[in-house]
Structures are given as C-alpha cells and as structure tokens.
Amino acid sequence: MDTDPEELNILIAGVGGQGNLLASEIISWASVKQGFKIHVADIFGAAQRGGAVTSHIRLGKEVYNPVMPQCSAHILLGFEPVECLRAASFLRPDCTAIVNTRIIVPSSVSLGQASYPTLDQITTIMQGLVRKIVMLDAASLALRAGDALMINIVMVGALAGTNATPIRKETFTEAIKSLVPNGTEENNLKAFNLGFEEVHEKSAKTRIGAQPC
C-alpha cells in the first residue's frame, strides 16, 4: 500500500455531458486502489445538461470533507476553456492546469447576450493565476481514438502524463478497464494513451506563469 500524500486536491471543471463524472470516478477508483484515503464531490445542478459541472477530488490523511476551500487545487483538469476561468477561486498559485482547448459555446453566446473570450485572452488570465499550463486538443485526440465522446479519458491520460499525482499509469489503465462500458475498453485505452503521450510531448513547450506563493 502506498503512503497517503499529506493533501492533494484535483479539480475537474467542465460542461455537463462531457463525461466529467466518469473521469472523476476513474481518478478516485485508482486512488483507492493504491490505498489512498479519498474524498470526492461531484457538483452539478439540475440534470447536469449543458451547465457548468465540477468535481473536487481530495487525497490525503488530513482531509475531512470533499469540497475544497478556495485556493486549494494543486491540479486543474479543465475540460473546457472558459470553465477553467469559472473555477479560478479554487486554484493555488502553484497549480498545474491541464486545459482542453475545445470550446463549447454557451447559449448566452449564441444568442448574442455574452461573448466568448479568445484562447489567447484565456491563456493570459490563466498565466496570472497558475504556475503551469498544459494545453491540448482533447476532442481531436478522442476522435483519433475512435469517438469524440472520449475526451474525458484523453484528459485522464493527460493527467497521468504530467506525473503530478502519486497514481501510477497502470493503476489508471486498470481503473479505465473496470469502469468503462464493456466492449469499449480498447478504444478508451487508446484515448488514454493519446492524452498521456500528448502531455509528455508538450512538457517542453510548457508555459510558465505565476510563481508559487
């Protein structure tokens, strides 16, 4: 059994329907498999349809509740660019943000009631908030693995690729095999590996932002 980290907080921020809950379950399942104490909160409103959805994943022996306070997330798994901004209060200055660049346009924007910032604007704001940003087009990678719906698994792969958690790569793959629907294991593992490799390759191009406090 591995030793519990003191405290490690992972925040997933995305849009209902992106499979954030399955990603949260895979990370939690893998954590428990390695013997870590864990508290997880999946926070979604009515129906989880198209609204902002977050999952708080907290590992560690000194964690008492599943909802992290502000300025606590060591890792942000951002499934959608502006959802990363919406999660800003939870991020630590030394946070690593893994961001899917694929945009989901809110109806407020389609209807002309609000505007969607450019990716550059989002990156600039995020650079002021976190230490490290890793960006990837998870939707294209998921499509390459066989199904655009698997961006959640690509993102889990990217998380594993950063080496920022004590969860081993093989524990993640074991979790995926146990939790995805029967018959989809092979494609999901492909998606996981594409995410993993992408982030490993990206590490050279990492953008450096705020300094840790």
Added chain:
Amino acid sequence: MIGLESVGERVLLLGNESVARGAVEAGVQVASSYPGTPSSEILEAIASVSRQLGIYAEWSTNEKVAFEVAIGAAISGVRAISSMKHVGVNWAADPLFSINQTGVVGGLVLVTADDPGAYASQNEQDNRFYALASELPMLEPADVQEAKEMTVKAFDISEELELPVMLRLTARICHARADVTLGPIKKEKRQARFHKDPARWVMMAGRSRPRHKWLCDRQPRVEAVVEALSFNRLEIGGKELGVIASGVSYGYVKEAVKKLKLDKRVSVLKVATYPIPRALVRSLIDSVSTVLIFEEVDPIIEHYVKTVAFDDKKNIQIRGRLTGDVQRQWDLNVDLVIDSLCRVLNLRNEQLPEERQRLVKKAIETAPPRLLALCAGCPHAATYYALKRAVYKLARGPAIYSGDIGCYTLGANVPIDMQDTNYCMGASIGVGCGFSQAGVREPIVATIGDSTFLHAGVPALINAVYNRAHLTIVVFDNRATAMTGFQPHPGTGVTATGEKTTEILIEDVAKACGAGFVEVVDPHNLEDSITVMRRGLSYDGVSVIISRGQCVRDVLRDARKKGVATQLYAVDSQKCNGCKVCISMFGCPALTWKGDDKKAEIDQVLCAGCGVCAQVCPLKAVRPAGAE
C-alpha cells in the same frame, strides 16, 4: 459493488451507495423509492443486488406510495427502507404522521436526501423539522463512511424503540465519493407476518388518542438511546469558543480549525442525532462563554441550545444563523466557516490575498454564463417549438404555461422561455385549473412529464375534468424519468429490477379520467404536432396531447450499443441567410452562430441527428451532413 462480501475491504462508494450498502449489511428485505436528486442512487444500488441477495426493490409511483410499501413490510416484521428527496417527504408526510403513532415491528428507515442550496430542487427545505414534528429519531451522517454505519444503526434502534428512524442526508453526502470499509452482510431472511391488533394498527378517531400518548411516553427512552450513540462527540480543545456542527458542516469545521490553527483554542461538538444530545450540549456550554453553530439549513440546533441555556440559567452568547454570524440561508463550505470563525474570534481572514482576489474576479467575469439547456436532439425542445408555433397560429395571444418538475422545466430558460410557473410535482395541472376557474383569459397550457403525470398528474387531471376547467395538458413523454438518471416508471413497462410488466399507457389513463380530447403526437414530426396542438388548444374543455419521443440520451445509447452510425445534420452556408430562427426560436445547443460570416452552424460533436432543425429552418438550409 455494494454486494461485495469481503469484510474489511476498502472500496470507493458514493454516499448514496454507502447508505444502500448499510441497508444490505442490516439485512433489509424491502426497499422502495421514487427517483429524485440527490436520492436516486440509493434504490438503484439496492436494485442492482436485489436478485443476488433476495431483496425486493421497487420504484413506486410516488413517495407516499413508496413509504406505504415500506410501512406494510415493517409492520409485518421485516426490515424496510424508503428513500426520497427532501420534497418527496412532503408526499410521504401523510403516512409518516400516523406510522409514528403505531410504531413498527421490523426496522423501518426513511431516508430524506435534502438539498441545501437548492442545486437540483425547487427549494432547500430542512427536513430535520419532520423528525421534530413527528417526534421520531433522526440520524445525520457527517461523511460517506458514517452514512453506512448510521444506516445499520438506524435499523437496530428502529427495532429497539419500535419506531421508524429517519436518516437525513444532504446532497454533499449523497453525491460524495469516499473509501468505505465494508462490514458483514446479514443474510438470514425473516418471514413476513402481520399480527392483527386493531388498537395499534387502525388509526381512526378515538383509537389514535392513546397512540399519541404512547409516542409521547416513549420520548425519554428515545432521547436516552439516541444520546448514547457515539456519532455524537465532544472534542475538547480550548475554552475560547465552543463550536457545534452537524452533517457535512462538521468536516468544514475540522478543516477550518486546522487552517486557522485553532485546535488549542476551540472545542467542537459534533451533533449527529435528533433528539439533540442534551448532556453533551450541557458539557459544552458549561465550559465556554460563546457558542457558534454551523448547521444546514435552518437554525434548529441554535434554537435548541437556547432552550438548554435557558433551562440551565446559563448567560452565554449563542451565535449562528439567527445572529447573522452564519449566512441565514443556503449551504455552507469551508470558506464560509472560516469567515464566521474569524468574525467571532476577531481574526483577520487572510485566506485569499487581495491581489489574488482581483485576478479571480477578472477570470470569473470573463467567463460567459452557461445556463442549463435541453440536450441537443431532445424531443422536449421539438415539443416546445411545435407548441410555440401552434399557440402563435391560434392567434389568441400568448399562452400561460404552468410548468412542472422534470427535464422540461429547463424550457424556462432562453430561448424557449415557456415555463411561467413551477412549484412541485403535478402542480402544472392543478395550478392550470386555478387559472381557468379564476377567469384568466389567455390559453392555459399545463406542461408535464410522463413520470410526473403518473406520480401526481392523474388526480389533478380528474379534478380538471370533474370541475370542467378549460385547459390543454401537454405530456412531455420521453419514456423515462430522464432528469434523475433514466429510471423506469409505470409507463415504460419495466420495473426497477429490469422485469417486464404491464405498460400503463398515458392516453388510456387520460381517456379513463374523462378528458374529451386525447391525442398522441411524435414531436419529431413538427407539422403534424403543430396541427394536433392547434386542435387541442381550440378544444372546449380539457384536452390532453401526449408528445411521445424517446429521450435522445437513450436513443444515442441504443445506437452506440448496436453500432449504428447516427446521421448528423449540417447547415448549407450558401442557403443560410442568417435569420437566426433556429437559434433564437428553437435553441438546440448544437446550433451556434458564426459571427464572422453571420450564418448558423451545427456543432458536429453535439448534433444528435434528430433532424428537427431541418424542419424549423424556413429556407431549408439544414440537410443531412455529407449530402450534396
């Protein structure tokens, strides 16, 4: 997962699964529920092991029936659990206020899943009041592991006290996941036997009087049993402040105390039961001069501490929701607890430096709002569009839409904007009757889902017919209780455990209730739907239109399972003139606006291939993707 027999193993469980596992460990034999966030996974988990462990599990037509099913089992000597969301207990309240007087033989646990902050509900009512009002014991877990242990304990004390026990969860427990240590599963089954005893079981005028005395006489024993439970705990730290916390607030307090390094300065009382543990409250208020109370949502413990302080003639400060030291409404979190502790102890809150606050504010303000919307391909969106057109063609001015509880409530958001009222299950028809009888002149349309119609709509429909109301009822029938996670209901012909059963047809029910106009339409065929709806709206009396289309989530799931590719749709940018009817009138989330060339576009990841937008587009600019 909840059927595992490996005692001592640590597994990842959802709070609701933890409760289900507790019921299984306690040897529950009957489980009943009606789906409702955040409670639904409890029955789903029990149903998933029903065959393996010989447990009867059902989705009932509503919470009142569900609780009555559990009562029938418990007064026959077997253990039963009934779970529901907080507002579901309003339905079950009727039998609750009689079963408290008869008591039970087999353990009976009523689980209320409250929603502080009303994230998935029409209100955030605090169901601890039900335990107080019905004079029944209630347990309230602080975390996922405790949720399991308390469920097992609830069955034991229910039998010891011969009373139903309430278990109060909140959404933060229901939908939290944690590692849970498994206990042994009680496997021996009891034979259900009902022993006739009219003086006990027949609650009628005259006979209920002595039973209320029985309940009152029992209270000292209830208090003694509940107070002795180790879930209640006083952690002595220091005398500067006494903190009382219940449920998830306890975890928030622990984290806040650690962050502010207050462990040597404050003492913490964890309250986990109702009746509230009087002896522990006394010990705390004996040693401190100020008490600060964290509870969700209403100041129940706060009032109780005041009565104890009054009885004991203690002149102490009691602070919390009533004194403005904790926000008066809504759920709490660690940051709010830190705020309150800092205020009461005169500390500076330095958790988020000002410079950081400025950056965070800017980030959040840059993010455009994201309202909940019906899914791409949702049959309800098509039904709303047809209805909007039918009302327009009727030329009697805008209609009044009395709304109801389900996915279709999202029709309240722009651009659909067709829910003028929303109260509770079935209220669309009842309130619609009121509009009609009061003489409101606009066309009145009650919108109600299939599961909601069977839950609460039927008596209201009978009322509408009986009292000769004028209204149109549109049943949004997507063949599932979709909003809560696709549970089956009587209209689907499948039970909670997957067996086939009699399919209750809503059109048959509506006709049997005496509605003079009953028609079924397919929302994917807009022209037909509009024609039928127009006729229904013109009908002199009560018209019922059932708009039946399988939930798009189920359609896509089936297609995926069968390996059938979905034909998506695309906009022909040559033909699109940018009129925006599709975006501003129909409003499918897959339709987006290309600002640069002022044309509509269909997101090929979100598109579900329903083809309704091709019928909506006045220029026929939408066609199957890939077609020339």
